[in-house]
Amino acid sequence: MTDTIEPTTAADGRPYHHGDLRHALIQAARAIIIRDGAQALSLRGVAREAGVSPAAPYHHFKDKQELVLAVGQLGFEELGIVMEQELAKCSDDPQERLTVIGVSYVLFARDNPALYRLMYDCARNMEALPPDVHEKDHSAYAIVRSAMIAAGLADPDDPVAIELATTAGWCAAHGVAEMGGFAQFDPLKTAVGGELNFYRELLKRTGAFSAR
Amino acid sequence: MTDTIEPTTAADGRPYHHGDLRHALIQAARAIIIRDGAQALSLRGVAREAGVSPAAPYHHFKDKQELVLAVGQLGFEELGIVMEQELAKCSDDPQERLTVIGVSYVLFARDNPALYRLMYDCARNMEALPPDVHEKDHSAYAIVRSAMIAAGLADPDDPVAIELATTAGWCAAHGVAEMGGFAQFDPLKTAVGGELNFYRELLKRTGAFSAR
DNA sequence: AGATAATCTTTACAGCGTTCACATAAAAAT
DNA sequence: ATTTTTATGTGAACGCTGTAAAGATTATCT
Numbered sequence: 085m086t087d088t089i090e091p092t093t094a095a096d097g098r099p100y101h102h103g104d105l106r107h108a109l110i111q112a113a114r115a116i117i118i119r120d121g122a123q124a125l126s127l128r129g130v131a132r133e134a135g136v137s138p139a140a141p142y143h144h145f146k147d148k149q150e151l152v153l154a155v156g157q158l159g160f161e162e163l164g165i166v167m168e169q170e171l172a173k174c175s176d177d178p179q180e181r182l183t184v185i186g187v188s189y190v191l192f193a194r195d196n197p198a199l200y201r202l203m204y205d206c207a208r209n210m211e212a213l214p215p216d217v218h219e220k221d222h223s224a225y226a227i228v229r230s231a232m233i234a235a236g237l238a239d240p241d242d243p244v245a246i247e248l249a250t251t252a253g254w255c256a257a258h259g260v261a262e263m264g265g266f267a268q269f270d271p272l273k274t275a276v277g278g279e280l281n282f283y284r285e286l287l288k289r290t291g292a293f294s295a296r
Numbered sequence: 297m298t299d300t301i302e303p304t305t306a307a308d309g310r311p312y313h314h315g316d317l318r319h320a321l322i323q324a325a326r327a328i329i330i331r332d333g334a335q336a337l338s339l340r341g342v343a344r345e346a347g348v349s350p351a352a353p354y355h356h357f358k359d360k361q362e363l364v365l366a367v368g369q370l371g372f373e374e375l376g377i378v379m380e381q382e383l384a385k386c387s388d389d390p391q392e393r394l395t396v397i398g399v400s401y402v403l404f405a406r407d408n409p410a411l412y413r414l415m416y417d418c419a420r421n422m423e424a425l426p427p428d429v430h431e432k433d434h435s436a437y438a439i440v441r442s443a444m445i446a447a448g449l450a451d452p453d454d455p456v457a458i459e460l461a462t463t464a465g466w467c468a469a470h471g472v473a474e475m476g477g478f479a480q481f482d483p484l485k486t487a488v489g490g491e492l493n494f495y496r497e498l499l500k501r502t503g504a505f506s507a508r
Numbered sequence: 509a510g511a512t513a514a515t516c517t518t519t520a521c522a523g524c525g526t527t528c529a530c531a532t533a534a535a536a537a538t
Numbered sequence: 539a540t541t542t543t544t545a546t547g548t549g550a551a552c553g554c555t556g557t558a559a560a561g562a563t564t565a566t567c568t
Binding site (some may be wrong): 311313338339351360381 | 523524525526527528532533534
């Protein structure tokens with residue numbers, strides 16, 4: 085009567101081995117961070133949400149920090165995907181494409197503030213830039229860089245200038261992304277005709293995203 | 297022989313009442329944050345460093361969060377002081393004064409990364425802008441604003457434009473301040489001739505600090 | 509089939525934030 | 539000056555956390 089169809093079930097119906105616990109833990113952690121903030125994240129809570137004992141995660145991550153790092157890396161991949169999606173819907177005008185990138189970046193941070201904050205914490209002190217500067221060509225960083233070149237903001241033959249322009253743009257977007265969400269700016273947002281206008285205006289003035 | 301001159305000493309020589317525990321706790325917390333990072337901050341540790349029982353801080357702060365907030369506010373005051381000091385050593389050229397502000401800001405963040413990060417966390421979700429936008433005229437925000445006006449980056453008669461320019465500059469500086477310290481940029485730093493040049497270049501390209 | 513490795517559980521420990529009851533000292537009131 | 543009130547400290551306790559160690563269970567390899 086109480087039999088279940090699952091493979092090699094225990095008394096309570098759950099198999100002894102989870103199957104893909106590593107992935108489940110990352111997803112659970114991501115959900116908790118987005119729902120309750122990074123400060124509310126506990127390894128035990130993640131294990132609980134995944135229906136597993138408190139010590140189980142240690143077979144997949146050596147640390148709480150290592151789990152957090154995995155969530156952060158996932159976030160950067162998501163960011164890259166979102167950017168590419170928005171670029172696909174966009175015209176071919178290089179300047180407009182740059183703007184779309186900046187706005188996508190800022191909106192991603194606005195929609196997932198805790199996750200974005202955590203992503204930044206992961207990026208800090210990593211060997212490679214988020215996710216990594218030199219290898220993946222569809223990484224968020226690579227997207228920004230090629231858009232910079234396309235818009236004529238950096239000489240394609242000057243590697244240093246390219247990196248500098250890309251970094252400047254990224255820094256500007258980061259600043260707007262993190263601070264733009266502050267409640268203190270609410271009056272200013274309405275004064276300039278809405279949140280989106282506010283972000284566009286900041287990105288424009290923060291000139292790293294437009295030709296001089 | 298073992299007598300001490302302190303008022304109403306206990307057996308161990310320390311008076312029962314600390315005298316200015318609130319201040320001592322803030323300083324101890326600040327020291328721990330700067331030395332070991334914000335993640336290493338524990339209320340018990342702060343109490344220990346102040347030579348007081350674990351429950352004592354609760355007579356001065358309702359929360360660990362409230363102590364952290366006090367440290368953050370102190371940080372903003374320090375930042376404002378540093379800016380004014382640097383401005384005092386600077387010429388009267390409005391553009392140069394703006395640059396000095398930006399560089400001071402970024403260097404402050406570079407020298408106190410954990411504290412700066414914590415300051416940002418405090419600024420988020422506060423009613424007033426850090427430390428507060430409208431009242432203190434020697435606040436860091438007010439300094440940036442008046443420098444913006446002086447440099448002709450905002451029409452003095454257009455309040456919205458003023459706030460927009462100030463906010464854009466602040467966002468740009470924030471981005472450079474937080475990301476500029478990343479180890480990933482080390483090769484780029486040397487490529488442009490040193491850290492300071494790197495920051496100056498980023499702030500310049502991030503046009504919020506220079507006339508268009 | 510048997511051995512080995514991977515995965516999960518149980519148990520345990522020290523440290524954390526916080527609360528409560530109580531001790532002490534300072535300030536205010538009588 | 540004594541009493542009362544208030545401010546500020548201590549101590550013990552609770553449930554939570556991250557993490558480690560040892561044992562149970564299942565998958566994989568030979």
